[in-house]
């Protein structure tokens with residue numbers, strides 16, 4: 001047990017530090033530095049940390065999309081376009097309780113299919129929907145849970161950078177992975193929607209309908225709908241279309257979105273000096289906030305591995321596992337638990353190379369080991385998507401907290417996310433029980 | 448306005464001093480968007496080289512091509528983030544888990560932040576800031592540049608690592624002074 | 640002693656990642672278990688492209704790389720890693736180990752405090768995955784291709800728009816037509832990335848990388864801490880791994896390419912006219928690089944001399960290829 005003392009102590013101090021309320025990013029970084037000294041790690045090893053901060057975070061193309069989408073979201077918010085869109089969407093879903101939450105989930109699926117950037121989706125949905133939800137007296141928890149869960153679908157539904165990385169590490173076809181993740185991703189979106197329907201049916205007070213008068217004429221409704229929908233639909237088409245048409249990569253498309261939002265704001269006469277200053281400053285603050293967490297996580301995990309954290313994990317699985325499903329279950333449980341504390345990229349790099357050969361050799365009654373790995377990779381991806389939602393260290397929660405008004409505390413966010421985490425786990429079990437959910441589409445397309 | 452103690456005023460000055468570069472760097476966002484858009488247009492027009500000249504210019508060498516334009520984008524991102532860290536700290540914009548923290552009084556919050564700054568943040572700034580100097584030095588002495596024929600002088604952007612940690616450290620020291628002042632101040636003061 | 644090795648390739652990547660494992664076995668065998676390598680996949684210890692930096696700083700003792708990755712830092716690594724229209728695997732091995740190549744290249748690694756061991760040579764890579772036919776030199780004009788290193792500079796000379804697309808977005812970029820072409824690695828490696836699903840043509844020959852070196856780089860302090868005997872043993876293990884890489888690469892590629900053809904990919908050759916133009920542009924790029932750096936100049940001259948000497952023999956021994964079996 002002695003050999004695991006350091007990694008266990010690290011996790012302990014991390015949890016204590018995070019719950020003290022001190023900024024998460026610096027708890028992560030500080031614990032890493034602290035244990036460099038406690039663990040007697042040569043200081044020169046920390047040079048790898050500068051490298052990781054620079055290459056892994058600052059020069060990372062995917063991160064480039066964060067400020068771009070945040071800027072786009074803020075612009076849409078400041079120019080009231082977002083609010084009008086959500087209101088119009090809600091009207092489409094009639095005056096029923098939960099209509100807005102359902103709209104958020106649907107918009108979340110659409111955005112997921114256009115980008116793979118969780119931060120952007122959560123921030124955009126949050127900026128658009130949260131103010132309206134608060135105004136309508138939504139339950140804070142339900143609002144937070146809906147936005148975070150819908151916003152994380154983008155990491156699973158292709159195009160998805162997570163699938164690309166996982167496919168790369170496992171050396172399996174990324175095309176097959178993309179196909180494999182479609183049904184599970186859409187299924188999860190459906191399960192979220194189902195949950196919202198049931199909850200708001202049981203307790204309509206949690207998601208009151210809009211107070212907009214319901215007796216406007218049909219013609220009038222169509223007119224305002226068209227007016228409010230036109231701008232944002234054009235924008236989404238622009239972002240999505242530029243990727244589909246091959247004009248831009250998903251990251252570059254974010255810039256088209258930023259430009260489009262700015263032009264729309266100008267057209268609405270809302271591109272004032274004050275709005276521009278606010279957008280720029282808030283974008284910088286939010287981007288720095290998000291990437292500082294990534295930097296902190298980088299420091300933590302480098303030292304965690306160095307003091308034997310990865311071996312601890314490996315040993316734990318080998319000590320308990322026996323049959324194929326038991327092994328799979330253990331690995332999934334492990335990824336789920338690690339997801340509380342670590343970032344998905346770190347988990348992928350630690351876990352996948354360790355266990356991929358073992359999984360590939362196990363017999364789940366699938367055609368061959370490459371099919372087994374594809375299935376496994378999608379299971380991992382669903383599981384890793386959950387890590388965005390699980391406290392204390394869940395990116396989606398932080399993104400939302402970063403843009404939410406003060407009355408939405410992190411505690412309410414934690415409470416709201418819980419049912420959605422359970423849905424995720426249920427979805428994961430479905431994919432394990434019915435591998436066809438993952439494997440049918442790749443096979444169908446392959447033929 | 449509550450009157451502030453001397454410590455708090457000095458601390459505040461540090462915080463302001465450490466935050467302004469990030470505040471200014473925020474505006475790099477606009478050229479960054481511009482460069483991404485220019486890269487899209489350049490690719491549509493199937494441009495390779497955008498411009499070439501005779502004299503050697505720092506960062507660019509003697510030409511700018513599409514790859515250089517792509518690298519410029521993350522150069523700006525790196526600067527926004529490295530300087531923005533201290534800006535966000537000064538504005539208390541970093542994520543906290545306020546489960547317990549939210550219920551503490553002003554003095555309790557100041558105590559948590561003081562311990563955290565001393566135990567976590569200051570060592571982080573000092574150690575990584577110091578070590579990142581050799582990281583920059585390696586890049587400078589080897590003349591590291593793009594492997595794609597993009598930008599030269601990679602050390603320039605890497606320099607923002609130590610610079611960022613210096614400003615983060617300045618804000619951190621300012622916070623430490625302010626929080627000591629708050630804890631020592633006789634009357635409980637509400638801070639926004 | 641266990642040496643942590645940071646690889647620039649994913650741990651399970653066929654051939655390239657595998658090479659590090661074979662080397663580890665060979666070194667363990669040669670040193671009687673005295674030196675063991677523990678290979679970490681790309682990104683595990685440090686991001687792939689920071690391996691050189693951190694082996695130099697001593698943060699990690701050793702790395703496993705494609706030499707060409709360091710062209711931005713060590714100009715000669717760009718040339719010796721893979722030379723456009725340069726020597727093939729057998730000749731490049733000869734130059735590196737017996738023709739003075741190792742000594743020249745090592746000169747550039749000395750200031751970084753790194754020992755460079757060329758232990759793995761990669762067979763010619765294909766010319767790339769294309770969604771646009773290349774029939775004339777004009778077709779290269781405006782070709783949007785993702786290609787790294789010297790090959791990219793050569794294409795730029797001919798008016799192509801070479802693009803820096805991160806690995807993670809390559810698949811989507813090619814699928815959606817944001818780029819017209821991309822090169823990556825050997826067919827067995829490319830297979831895992833799924834390019835065959837989205838590209839129409841697979842072009843040959845790989846003029847930009849007729850052979851490429853993968854090396855074990857060791858921090859010089861660590862290297863010097865080994866006794867002379869152990870150093871010799873490691874060199875022997877290194878050579879044995881070169882032999883493995885020469886033997887292991889060619890055979891499986893054919894089968895993989897057959898698989899691509901079944902998926903509807905058409906294998907094509909660049910027309911001779913295009914190859915001539917590419918060769919001229921390559922010479923220009925190489926000469927410019929030689930003019931900018933002394934060690935590059937020395938290595939370039941040395942490789943050319945070596946190739947010229949070998950050519951006499953090669954030409955005398957030329958046997959026409961067997962008639963095609965279709």
Ligand code: NA
Pocket residue numbers: 111112113114115116117153154155156157158159160
């Ligand atoms: Na997506």
Ligand code: NA
Pocket residue numbers: 339340341342386387388389390391392393394395
């Ligand atoms: Na989590």
